[in-house]
Every structure is written in C-alpha cells, then in structure tokens.
Amino acid sequence: MNAMMRRALIGTAVVSMALSMAACGKAGGSSSSSSSASSPDSGTIGLLLPENSSSVRYESFDKPLIEAKVKALCPNCTVKYNNANGDAATQKQQFDTMVAQGVKVIMLDAVNANGTASWITDAAKKGVKVVAYDRLAAGPVAGYVSFDNEKVGELQGQALIDALNANGGNAKNDDIVMINGDDNDPNAGQFKAGAHKVLDTGVKKIVYEQSGQWQPTVASQKIGAAITALGKNGFQGVYSANDGMAAAIITALKAAGINVPVGGQDAAPDAIQRILSGDQAYTIYKAYKPEAEGAATIAVDLLHGLDVTGTATSVTNDGGTNVPSLLLTPVVVTKANVKDTVIADGMYKVSDICTAQYADACKAAGLE
Structure with missing residues (x-):
C-alpha cells in the first residue's frame, strides 16, 4: 500500500x-x-x-x-x-x-x-x-x-516470512523464535494470535516462544535462553512483538555471532535506523x-x-x-518503503533518522 x-x-x-x-x-x-x-x-x-x-x-x-x-x-x-x-x-x-x-x-x-x-x-x-x-x-x-491489533500480528508474521524468503530463501524450511508482549496486555494477545495465523503454516516450526513482557531486558534474557537451548544455528528468524524488545534481541544476537531476520513494531526512530542499516528486517507503522x-x-x-x-x-x-x-x-515498513511511509507522513524528518552514523545507509535508500 x-x-x-x-x-x-x-x-x-x-x-x-x-x-x-x-x-x-x-x-x-x-x-x-x-x-x-x-x-x-x-x-x-x-x-x-x-x-x-x-x-x-x-x-x-x-x-x-x-x-x-x-x-x-x-x-x-x-x-x-x-x-x-x-x-x-x-x-x-x-x-x-x-x-x-x-x-x-x-x-x-x-x-x-x-x-x-x-x-x-x-x-x-x-x-x-x-x-x-x-x-x-x-x-x-x-x-x-x-x-486492528490482530492485523498487526498478521503483518508482522508475513513480514518475517518475506524476510526469510528473500535472496532465495524458503521460510517453509526455517525454524523461528517468538518473543511476545506482556501476557497481561490484551493487545499482546491479539498481536500473538495474528502472528500465529501466518507463522504456524508459513514456517517450518516455532521452536521457542516466550513473553518478553514488553521489557528489553527480559527479551534479551529470553533470546539468550533460546540461543543456549537451540544453539547458534537452531533458528533462522526472530519475531519480536515490538521495537524496544527487538533492539535488545538484535544486540544479544550480534554478541553471539548470529545474523538472522528480526522484526518489531512501533516504527521507533532507532528501529528505522536499524532497518536502513540492515540490522532489523521490518517494523509496523501505526x-x-x-x-x-x-x-x-x-x-x-x-x-x-x-x-x-x-x-x-x-x-x-x-x-x-x-x-x-x-x-x-497498520502498515509494514521495510528498507524499501521508509521514504514513502514514516518520512512521507511527516512522522520523522530525514535529519532525525539520517545522522552521521547512518548517512551511507540513508543515501542507499534514497534519503538525503
């Protein structure tokens, strides 16, 4: 869209x-x-x-x-x-x-x-x-x-599948980890239900699923436990219910030498930067x-x-x-449509996102 x-x-x-x-x-x-x-x-x-x-x-x-x-x-x-x-x-x-x-x-x-x-x-x-x-x-x-929170989850799930399918991949052969939101939050339950609608048949298996409680520190602990249980090659993608947890998950994955698609939600400014740099696969713009x-x-x-x-x-x-x-x-944001979504709508200025650290990534995405 x-x-x-x-x-x-x-x-x-x-x-x-x-x-x-x-x-x-x-x-x-x-x-x-x-x-x-x-x-x-x-x-x-x-x-x-x-x-x-x-x-x-x-x-x-x-x-x-x-x-x-x-x-x-x-x-x-x-x-x-x-x-x-x-x-x-x-x-x-x-x-x-x-x-x-x-x-x-x-x-x-x-x-x-x-x-x-x-x-x-x-x-x-x-x-x-x-x-x-x-x-x-x-x-x-x-x-x-x-x-439409269930739709948010569906978009998250499909965006992760799309990321797994990129560059000749096949999500049907891939195992993933899910780090959901707080179980006490009805929105989190709707995101989770929507994501499962897509992921249950779109990937090989969900091999580890836990609540990150909307807390980056908890999400980091959970992905650490997943790495310990499954090994560095035990999963090929991570569903994160929001960008705050995605940031912590990506940091933990990098520390373990793991590079797999991770997505989030909220279109946080640092998430947009991670998408442009290739560290995060997508977010959901509400x-x-x-x-x-x-x-x-x-x-x-x-x-x-x-x-x-x-x-x-x-x-x-x-x-x-x-x-x-x-x-x-809601709308999925990837590197391909940052300019046409959060920038075009005035949510962020190019100068907000394209700091010196991300200048090259912004230029490659047509943001100057």
Whole structure:
C-alpha cells in the first residue's frame, strides 16, 4: 500500500467517525441544534499513559498530539497528564486521584488492561467517562481507539516470512523464535494470535516462544535462553512483538555471532535506523496522529455531553458490551518503503533518522 492510499484509508476512518458524531452534535464542540448547546467550552480531560521505557512513542508522539488536538477543539480545555512508568498500581492511584479531583473524562492506556474493570465501574457511577486508548481496558468504557491489533500480528508474521524468503530463501524450511508482549496486555494477545495465523503454516516450526513482557531486558534474557537451548544455528528468524524488545534481541544476537531476520513494531526512530542499516528486517507503522486525534475528539465530545455511539465500528468488551470504536490500519515498513511511509507522513524528518552514523545507509535508500 502506498502512502497516498494509506492516508486516504486513515482519513476516511476519522471522517466517518466525525460525521457519525456530528449527527448528535458538532464533533469536538457544542451544537446549536442540540441539547448540548449549553455544554461548557472548558474543562479538564485526564490522560493516563502506561510507560516510557520500552517505547518512545507515548512521550514523543501520543501526549503532544493529544494535547494539541484537545486545544484545537476546545481552546479553554486543559489536559491533566500522568505516566505510570509501567506500574499498574501507580496508574490506579493516578486514575483515582483524577476522579477525586472531579475530572469527568479520562483517556486511559492501561498498563494492565485486564485489571481495570472495578475502578472504571466505580468511576462510571460517579459520571466519569473513560476512553480506552490503544488498549481496550476492561470495564464500562465509553469509547475505544486503536489499531486492528490482530492485523498487526498478521503483518508482522508475513513480514518475517518475506524476510526469510528473500535472496532465495524458503521460510517453509526455517525454524523461528517468538518473543511476545506482556501476557497481561490484551493487545499482546491479539498481536500473538495474528502472528500465529501466518507463522504456524508459513514456517517450518516455532521452536521457542516466550513473553518478553514488553521489557528489553527480559527479551534479551529470553533470546539468550533460546540461543543456549537451540544453539547458534537452531533458528533462522526472530519475531519480536515490538521495537524496544527487538533492539535488545538484535544486540544479544550480534554478541553471539548470529545474523538472522528480526522484526518489531512501533516504527521507533532507532528501529528505522536499524532497518536502513540492515540490522532489523521490518517494523509496523501505526500512524499515531489519527489515533491520538481520534481519541481526543471522542474525549472532547464526551466532555461536552455529546453521544459517540454512532461511530462506524464497535468491538465487544469483556462484559459483552458493544463499545464505539475507531480501528485504524497498520502498515509494514521495510528498507524499501521508509521514504514513502514514516518520512512521507511527516512522522520523522530525514535529519532525525539520517545522522552521521547512518548517512551511507540513508543515501542507499534514497534519503538525503
């Protein structure tokens, strides 16, 4: 899929969401023809993000994009922000504090999405609306914005097969290692399921599979255990659920003198550099701007009392409730399409990626 087609798909999804909201009032603001015309033009929206160690995306992209969109839709609104640094108990304290402070709309990217039901239920009884961001949190959430996570896994699996098939290879003859995300994260389970759909029949065998818990140090330990158990020639590729773990895996493989395809997810800047230099085979690009702006739009509309149940898509949560949802389309990034994806979309400037160390690799990829 080229960059223009991808932007068209993402744009259609966001426009569809906005149009469906507009049926109940102006998206992102009050409506002169709606009972919400008296809605406040100010207020506070909570933003709780999960961590900042294994992925740079939350502080570098999600937070500033959400804050900018909220400000554009509601100039007098403020965003109250906290990051849980990977600790579920800390995030619950942050959530409870926001509820106690009277915050009525909270955007939540849960550290442990399976453990949020009781506190979201209690908050809902107090009139607090929760927008599940990136992960579908358990409990009565008012909306959900993410990507088609099983599709992400399918793309990861196919990209690894493509890398194994490159230069005359045959993935059907190859064994691979899988280092998955945190078992407590429903997204990780969806990535894993999607990858297995492709890999179970696309490679010879998955000879070692463990959770890396979204932690680079854990992923490094797991790949070390795989090398010890299988030997240097015991596998021909590695599936890594994200780029942070992929970086650690690649470092461990290099130290052991092993050179096999490794892929990730998140299109982190260092992952793009590794792809250009040939150290990493691929990543998955999930355009943060439409995800962040879609969630911010829902949050502002909920703050203004607007109905968001008319979104084009819904998913069923753990309680059997259909949650209004916006699910966006992920894209595989390889050396061949860096220029047409993360650069063309403005996620990174060439100068961000093409530092002196990667100048030759960038030049070979047409990035100058």
